[in-house]
Amino acid sequence: MEADNQPSVIPRKRKRVTNPRHNVLSASERKRRRNQNQRVQKAKVISIGKQVNRWKELKESLGLTNPSLAEVLLDTYETTKSYNTSTTTSTKMLHTDHEAVPHVPVSVPSRAASEKEPVPGTSGVLTSTPATTTHLFHMGHPTPGMSEISAAESESEGQLSGVEKILTTDSEDQVGPKQGPEEVQKEATEVSFEEMFFGELKQEDPQEEEEEEGFIGRGIHLVHELECEKVASSPMALCSVEQVKQLALTSITTCIADSDKCGKPVTLEHSFVGSALYVKWVCDSGHVSNTWCSQPILNRRLHSGDFRLAMAIVTSGNNFGKIEMLGKHLNLKMLSRTSFFQIQGHYIVPTIDDFWKDHQTRVLDSIRNKEIVVLGDGRNDSPGYCAQYCTYTLMDSETKKILTIKTVDKRETDGKSPRMETEGFRRAMSDLLQKGINVKEVVTDAHTQALELFSSKCCYTIKTQSNDTVAYISEGTYPALSHSHDIWHAAKNLSKKLTKLGSLRKHAALQKWTKDIVNHFWFTCRTATDHRQFVELLRGVLHHITGDHEWALGCCQHGELSDSDRNKPWLDAREDSDTIKELANILLHPRLLSKVKHYLNFRSTADLEVFHQHILMYCAKRYAYTPPVYRIRNVLAALDHNFHLGRSVKTKPDGQIQYHRCFNKKSGRWTVFPVKEEKDYSYLKDLTLQALLKRMQDRRGMKRSRDLEDADPRRIARTIMGQAPPPTAQLAAEQVSRFSGTPAFSSN
Structure with a gap:
C-alpha cells in the first residue's frame, strides 16, 4: 500500500515566538487566560475509570491512537445497532454450525477502515457478529448457543458480511496520506498515554479554586451563574x-399519619431552632407524617450541636461575639447568646476545673519523689498599673510542664495591681508545698517584692484607716529555698543601660561594643562558680575593649585574635577614659554585684515566657472575662502546653529538618527555628465527653441562677471600682457633648 512506502514524518519542535504584548498584560489578565486555557483542556477530558488498562491493551494490539480507537468503537456500536434492526434470519445463519472461539480484540470494524482501507494487522477481514459487539461493550452476556466467527474461518469460506465488504473497498473521500503500522506505532509512542487521552497535563496553581464542569455525580447539584444569588443567601445549619x-x-411521598390515612401528597417544610434544622413532611390537610432534626437532642431538649458549638468556642480560645458574627456573614444558624453563657457557666467551667485537677495530680505524682527546680513568672492581662487579672505560673525546669497556675483579681489586693504578682506567687508555691512537692530552687525575674519573700527578713508597710503608715519587719516566707534570677532579664536590663550610655555623643564609641559586652555578661554567668570569680571575669571586659588582653590580676579567656576577628576599633585608654569609667560604674555597680549570687546557677525562664505568649490564644487582652472564665481559659492554655510537649520535628522528603525563618524588626536580624508536627488536641475528646455527661446527669436544667463561688472576687466588690455604680439613666443624663455643650443623649 502507498501508506507503507511513505516515510514517517517526525514533527518539529515549534520555536516559541515571543508575543510583544505579553509583557504588558496584567497579572489578573494572565491568570484569566490561563484559567480559560485550562477549561478548554478539561473540556476534552473523558474519564473511563477502571477500564484504562483494557483500553491500553486494545490500543496496543490494534496499533491505533486514542482518537482512532474511539472512532472504531463508536462506529462498531452504530453498525451493530443498525445490524440488529435487520432480519434475524441472516444472523442465525451466521451463528449456526460454528464452534465458539475466544474473543479477539482485533476483530472490530471501524468507519475509518470501511471508508478507507483495512486497518493494518487485521488481514482485511473483520467480523461484525452481535456476539462480538456484546462482549466488547459489556451490554450483557453472550446469548447461549451463539458464537463468534473468526477471521480465518471467514477468509477460508469466502463469505463476508455487509460490514466486512465495506472494509475492503476504497473511499473516494479520503483526505491526507494513509498511515502504515510503523507510522501508527510512532505516533502512539511519541506522546504519553495520559497526554493523548486526557489532554496535556499542566501544573495548576494550588491556590486557585478548581472549576468542575459537566456531570460531577448523581445527586450533586452544580451551581450555575444564575443561581449564585440563591446560594449566597441560602441559610445553613449544623448537621x-x-x-x-x-x-x-x-x-x-404520601401522607402516612396514623390519625387519618388520607394518602395525600406531602411537602417539605423546614424551620430552625438554635443551630439545628427541622424538616417536616406535611400534607395539604396539615397532617405531619414525619419530623427530622439535623442534630441529636440531649435531655431537656437541648440540641447536641448547640452544646458542642459552645464547648468548641471556649476550648479553641474564641469568643462568642466573633463566632456569632461569622454565623451572620455565613448565614449559619447559631445558638443564642443567653444559651451560650448558660452552657458555659453550668457545664463548661466546672468540667474544665475538674479535668485540670485530675491532670495536675498525674503530673505532680510523676515528680513527687525528687527535688525539682521551678520557674515562676507572672503575666498581667493588660500593661501598666491598670491590670485587673494576673496569672502566675510555676513550671518544672526539667520537664517544662506546667505544675500549677493561679489567677489573682485586683479586688483581692485592695485594688493594687503591683501586688498581684506577689500574691499569685504565694498561692502557687503554697499549692505545690501543700501537695508534698520537694522544691529546692525557684527561678524568677528580679521582682522587688518577690525578693523579700526569700530574704531572712521581710519589711512591708500598711496604711491604717486614719492614713497612718505602719512599717512591719518579719521573716521571709520562703527563706530556706534557693532563689535564682532569670539571666535573660538581667542581660536585658544591662543592655538598656549600655544603649542609653552609648546614645550620648561623647560616649558614642561604646555603641559598637554593646552587644559584645552583653555577650560577655552571659559568658560570665555561665562560667563563674563564686562571687569573686564572677567579678574578675566581668571586670576583664574593661581591659579587653582597650586592646589589653593581659593585666596584673588576670587575662582574657579567648585565644589569639587574628585580623579577621577584629571588626571594630579598640577604645583608647586616654581619649575614651570617661567612657570606660562610666562603663565600669555600670558593670561594677553595688546593686548589680549584690545580685551575683542569683546569677551563679545560670537559670532562664525563657520557656515560661513562651507559654505566657501562648496564653494570648485563649485570653486575648482586648476582651473582658468574668473571674471563672478567665481562670479556665488560662487552664486551657496549660493543658494545651502540657499535652503537646515533646512533639517531633517535621522533616522534608529527603530527611532534612524543616525550618522556618522569621525577621525581628527590633534587632534587624533573621532567626530560624525548626517546625514541629501539628497538634492533635487528643484530650478534647475526653473533655467534651465529661461535659456531656455532666449535662445528662443534671436534673435541674440550666435556666436557673448561678451562685458565686466562695473565692469569687465579685463577693468582695461587684466592680473593680469597689463601689456600687450609679444608675445608667443618671450617667446618660449627666453626660455633655464637648462639641455642642448640650446633653449628649437628649431625647430630641
Whole structure:
C-alpha cells in the first residue's frame, strides 16, 4: 500500500515566538487566560475509570491512537445497532454450525477502515457478529448457543458480511496520506498515554479554586451563574452525619399519619431552632407524617450541636461575639447568646476545673519523689498599673510542664495591681508545698517584692484607716529555698543601660561594643562558680575593649585574635577614659554585684515566657472575662502546653529538618527555628465527653441562677471600682457633648 512506502514524518519542535504584548498584560489578565486555557483542556477530558488498562491493551494490539480507537468503537456500536434492526434470519445463519472461539480484540470494524482501507494487522477481514459487539461493550452476556466467527474461518469460506465488504473497498473521500503500522506505532509512542487521552497535563496553581464542569455525580447539584444569588443567601445549619444518613433512608411521598390515612401528597417544610434544622413532611390537610432534626437532642431538649458549638468556642480560645458574627456573614444558624453563657457557666467551667485537677495530680505524682527546680513568672492581662487579672505560673525546669497556675483579681489586693504578682506567687508555691512537692530552687525575674519573700527578713508597710503608715519587719516566707534570677532579664536590663550610655555623643564609641559586652555578661554567668570569680571575669571586659588582653590580676579567656576577628576599633585608654569609667560604674555597680549570687546557677525562664505568649490564644487582652472564665481559659492554655510537649520535628522528603525563618524588626536580624508536627488536641475528646455527661446527669436544667463561688472576687466588690455604680439613666443624663455643650443623649 502507498501508506507503507511513505516515510514517517517526525514533527518539529515549534520555536516559541515571543508575543510583544505579553509583557504588558496584567497579572489578573494572565491568570484569566490561563484559567480559560485550562477549561478548554478539561473540556476534552473523558474519564473511563477502571477500564484504562483494557483500553491500553486494545490500543496496543490494534496499533491505533486514542482518537482512532474511539472512532472504531463508536462506529462498531452504530453498525451493530443498525445490524440488529435487520432480519434475524441472516444472523442465525451466521451463528449456526460454528464452534465458539475466544474473543479477539482485533476483530472490530471501524468507519475509518470501511471508508478507507483495512486497518493494518487485521488481514482485511473483520467480523461484525452481535456476539462480538456484546462482549466488547459489556451490554450483557453472550446469548447461549451463539458464537463468534473468526477471521480465518471467514477468509477460508469466502463469505463476508455487509460490514466486512465495506472494509475492503476504497473511499473516494479520503483526505491526507494513509498511515502504515510503523507510522501508527510512532505516533502512539511519541506522546504519553495520559497526554493523548486526557489532554496535556499542566501544573495548576494550588491556590486557585478548581472549576468542575459537566456531570460531577448523581445527586450533586452544580451551581450555575444564575443561581449564585440563591446560594449566597441560602441559610445553613449544623448537621450530624448520623442524622443525615437517617434522612437519606427516609422516603415519604404520601401522607402516612396514623390519625387519618388520607394518602395525600406531602411537602417539605423546614424551620430552625438554635443551630439545628427541622424538616417536616406535611400534607395539604396539615397532617405531619414525619419530623427530622439535623442534630441529636440531649435531655431537656437541648440540641447536641448547640452544646458542642459552645464547648468548641471556649476550648479553641474564641469568643462568642466573633463566632456569632461569622454565623451572620455565613448565614449559619447559631445558638443564642443567653444559651451560650448558660452552657458555659453550668457545664463548661466546672468540667474544665475538674479535668485540670485530675491532670495536675498525674503530673505532680510523676515528680513527687525528687527535688525539682521551678520557674515562676507572672503575666498581667493588660500593661501598666491598670491590670485587673494576673496569672502566675510555676513550671518544672526539667520537664517544662506546667505544675500549677493561679489567677489573682485586683479586688483581692485592695485594688493594687503591683501586688498581684506577689500574691499569685504565694498561692502557687503554697499549692505545690501543700501537695508534698520537694522544691529546692525557684527561678524568677528580679521582682522587688518577690525578693523579700526569700530574704531572712521581710519589711512591708500598711496604711491604717486614719492614713497612718505602719512599717512591719518579719521573716521571709520562703527563706530556706534557693532563689535564682532569670539571666535573660538581667542581660536585658544591662543592655538598656549600655544603649542609653552609648546614645550620648561623647560616649558614642561604646555603641559598637554593646552587644559584645552583653555577650560577655552571659559568658560570665555561665562560667563563674563564686562571687569573686564572677567579678574578675566581668571586670576583664574593661581591659579587653582597650586592646589589653593581659593585666596584673588576670587575662582574657579567648585565644589569639587574628585580623579577621577584629571588626571594630579598640577604645583608647586616654581619649575614651570617661567612657570606660562610666562603663565600669555600670558593670561594677553595688546593686548589680549584690545580685551575683542569683546569677551563679545560670537559670532562664525563657520557656515560661513562651507559654505566657501562648496564653494570648485563649485570653486575648482586648476582651473582658468574668473571674471563672478567665481562670479556665488560662487552664486551657496549660493543658494545651502540657499535652503537646515533646512533639517531633517535621522533616522534608529527603530527611532534612524543616525550618522556618522569621525577621525581628527590633534587632534587624533573621532567626530560624525548626517546625514541629501539628497538634492533635487528643484530650478534647475526653473533655467534651465529661461535659456531656455532666449535662445528662443534671436534673435541674440550666435556666436557673448561678451562685458565686466562695473565692469569687465579685463577693468582695461587684466592680473593680469597689463601689456600687450609679444608675445608667443618671450617667446618660449627666453626660455633655464637648462639641455642642448640650446633653449628649437628649431625647430630641
